[in-house]
Amino acid sequence: MIQTIPRTMFAWRKHRGNMKPIWEQVSVSQAPPTGFLVKMLAAGVCRSDHNLTTNEDQPAWFQDRFTLGHEGCGTIVEIGSHIPSDAGFEIGDVIALLAVPGCGERSCDECKNELQQLCQRGHHSGIGQDGFFAPYATIDVRGAVKVPKGVTPSQAAVATDAVTTAYHAIHRRGQIQSHETVFLFGLGGLGFNALQILRAIGARVLVSDVKQDMLDAARDLGVHDEDIVPIGKDVKEWCREKGWFGKVDVTADFVGVAQTFSDAQFLVRQAGRMLCVGTLNHHNEVHMKIGIRKRLTIIFSYGGQTRDLEDVLELIARGVLDPMVRDAKIGDLPIVMDALQKGEVKGRIALVSQPKPVGKL
Ligand SMILES: [Zn+2]
Ligand SMILES: [Zn+2]
Structure with missing residues (x-):
């Protein structure tokens, strides 16, 4: 089946000078040469989304306007021109999206020392640059991990940050x-x-x-x-x-x-x-x-890496880890952020386009 990808979409964006997320029409990007365009299935809401929206004292790479959301899972709908056909990714694959996979350049002090999560040069999805609170998003292949069977999109989305950060802290750092x-x-x-x-x-x-x-x-x-x-x-x-x-x-x-x-x-x-x-x-x-x-x-400890995300998804698939996550509608972002800020959310909430009913947040 040929997918029609729309030219524009609505996304939750941060505008410098405005302390609330803005539901704004933007264009849908093409797949970057070394990455993918994905149709989003789920995007986790993190406590730091509030900070990203209200704190403007941020690093230099922050754009004046960007799409929020740094925990994602989606289906590949377009593959970048520089991705070799034997890279192991196909249209239709469901992938978890790591927001800060680093630039991977040998000239980068962070990436060459396996500190990708501290890389300043690579893309930072939802952290000063376009992220995942949108129907479509792009990701570099370095931040893409195939989701194993038995892991739901919402689990995979929250795995990219909340679980991967905890895993990195406990295994690699501690x-x-x-x-x-x-x-x-x-x-x-x-x-x-x-x-x-x-x-x-x-x-x-x-x-x-x-x-x-x-x-x-x-x-x-x-x-x-x-x-x-x-x-x-x-x-x-x-x-x-x-x-x-x-x-x-x-x-x-x-x-x-x-x-x-x-x-x-x-x-x-x-x-x-x-x-x-x-x-x-x-x-x-x-x-x-x-x-x-x-x-x-x-x-x-700060953040996590693709290798952590791979381990974590495997542990979820095997039932060793069961991240606490519930679904909400993408339109409910402000309500969810507010509830998170007030400490009313147990575990994590993922925004999906067609959520199962969740009852009270
Ligand atoms: Zn986060
Ligand atoms: Zn780098």
Whole structure:
């Protein structure tokens, strides 16, 4: 069947000077020479979409107007002229779209050191350049990963950021092993995926969150009651009572407020690791005496890479990971962003053109 690709479409865009996403008519691009044009199937809404819309203090590559959305999944409808026919991609393939796959040039300090997610030269879908909250989008082949059977488009979309970021932090940066005990702060969009990834490794995970339903969800996953900090309980006190104070191998902070960052320095054992992913507070304090005396390692992690996305999709296909995601209509972006901002969303929401009913957000 020959697909007719429209010339124009409506997309959710950021305009410099306007702090709300704008539903605007734009033209549909052609496939870039080294990439694809895809018909979007699902696009995940991230907390950072709010920041991208309202914070204009951004890097130089940010365009004055761009289409938002940096977690995507779509069907290939056009293949770029420089993609060889044996590259393994065909029209009709469903692919997950990694927003920042890097430029891949050997002259790029980031890409040559396997730091693609920090590359400034490559395209940044939905982060200052056109992304996925639209019926059609383009992607470079470096950011395209075929979606295995058994993974839904919404799962694949949220896998590209929320799951891949957690996976990269835990495996590549934290290098967390099965014999280690991890204290996990925060079971939100990323943290709950982190919990599943850690459990798949076989590590023991102690969890805290401010929401009872997320602690219940952790229990449903198999976390024992004795490893769950009750709501309202002081984390340091709980660790003292349970014998974990100064004994935890790794803290994984998916919140990043003053309290969690401070607590982590007390909980972690001598020569332990503090893995930092959440950034709710822009500034946190290092207790120099504790850090040096215990010889701690603070590890920051940011984003993920195509190889992480490949692993993650495979784990979802095998049922090892089950990202929490529900569908909403593409037109509902402002409502979803608002609900996310108010902390009313459990897990993630993906925008699709024909959603299943979701009930309350
Ligand atoms: Zn994001
Ligand atoms: Zn690069």
